[in-house]
Amino acid sequence: MLNSRRAGYLRTASYAAIFTGVGTSVYWLYTRRVSSAGPGGTSFDIRVRQRTPDGGSTMTTKSISRLSYDRIEAQLAANAKVESISRPYGVTWKHATASLNSNDPIEDANAQLILKKDRRNKGKETHDLGAAGDLLFFAVMDGHAGPHTSRLLAKALIPAVALELSTLDRASNELKGIEPLEKSHEGYLTTAWSYFQALVPFSRRFSSHVPSEDPKYVQLAIQTAFANLDSEIVNAPSRILEMLQAKTDMKPWEHPMAAASMLPALSGSCALLAVLDTSHRDLHVAVTGDSRAVAGYWDEDSNGQGKWRVEVLTEDQTGRNINEYHRMVGEHPPDEASYVIQRGRVLGGLEPTRAFGDSNYKWPKELQERLTTSLLPPGSTYRKTPANLKTPPYVTSQPVITRRTLDFLPSPNRQSKSKSTLRFLVLATDGLWDELSSAEVVSLVGGYLEGRRGNVSRAELAKSVSAPKTAEGTGIEGKDAASKTKQDSEDGEWAFVDENVGTHLIRNAFGGADREKLSQLLSIPAPFSRRYRDDVTVTVVWWEPNAREEKEQVVAKL
Incomplete structure (x- = not known):
């Protein structure tokens, strides 16, 4: 077999x-x-x-x-932001996010949130999540067949995970004391919390008490949040239809909740989430789909010199990944083995094997027909049921989670300073990995942090990074294995001209120092641009030692 x-x-x-x-x-x-x-x-x-x-x-x-160079630069900078905050434990956190659309509107999304968790008593209620510290959440979402699922995830995914994590050390029935760390998060957190309260039934928001110090439970909480949120997305249309069928004064598809529930269910989205828990010095990276996270380590030698080392923290979950292929074939009857994955895609259509939404790969045929005819206006266009759909679901939102140690944070058990240190984290949708390898991304971010400026030859920069460990075949980096050659990686020059490191990566993905190539690729409008490039969203997280303890800012309380 x-x-x-x-x-x-x-x-x-x-x-x-x-x-x-x-x-x-x-x-x-x-x-x-x-x-x-x-x-x-x-x-x-x-x-x-x-x-x-x-x-x-x-x-x-x-x-x-052809667009002018000024307009090209405006495109690159339009959705770029960078934030920085110093914390009392001696670390300044920095994160930069940038995105560039190919679809109109963009189908990618992103979200970030920094929360402080601490011990405190408030009246008779105890809020206990272990040692004081921060929880930092960073997420990128890669939507497909529309922006509806990714936009919903941008509002609800981080609150869903934060709420599930809150159950690990507390059995109380509601979450208290959440206030934004950065003022810009206030509206976001209030809206997201209200949205999640309405979306998820109260009885499913909280579970029994388990210790937060155990990584197994932390990862289980993240997996539970992913599964519950997707369940709400996929099952919402059925609940809405059942509610509307009791009404006789309007057709179901005329109700505003009909489209509001159907659109996120019918479109889909990958999701990549990083949770940094400073009190336990843990990094958890959860991936559903083919977005990718890579870590950049600085390996110092005995002479005080060193190189950047690449660690790929996720596997691209597509049919080209042999692990996903075997999982998919094993979950369905033997007579479906020849077409569960076709041309590297689920039933020959969907590229990621894991995603939120995508209900036409999860609903039975009869349910799809009933919901689309009842909740969508006559003449609506939508993705049809895959021809070979027999034993759904074929797509899952279940994430694969990787854990690493935040070795740069102070620890009472730390004996000596390591010669290998985690320095930064990159989360990006597959539009970036279509163009750049993991090693190229780490070398570009490493060069940025080193202060390189101007044009740098690809061959020269490649010497600054050790090659990543890659799984056999096309498992971890399926896209790179299919599209990159040694000559591609060494010809030409990179450009170090951007203040925002996310914009820096996007520029170099589509031309780098070759301004002619960059201007041509970014001048092609939607929908034609999709043949040449995908939406790209990238978040880079890095940290620097904080020389002096600054006055603590208003901090979110979890």
């Missing part, structure tokens, strides 16, 4: 290599199909697919007006 499964995986992986992501197509189309009126020309041509009267399609040429 194992040999036949591996043969099946190799077949689907070979097909996936042919139909790989936009990273390969950008390189191929740019070098072979994109023509320009010359360097700095006012227009250039691209190849686009056009529908024909008989319902087929054909390739044709479309002229694109």
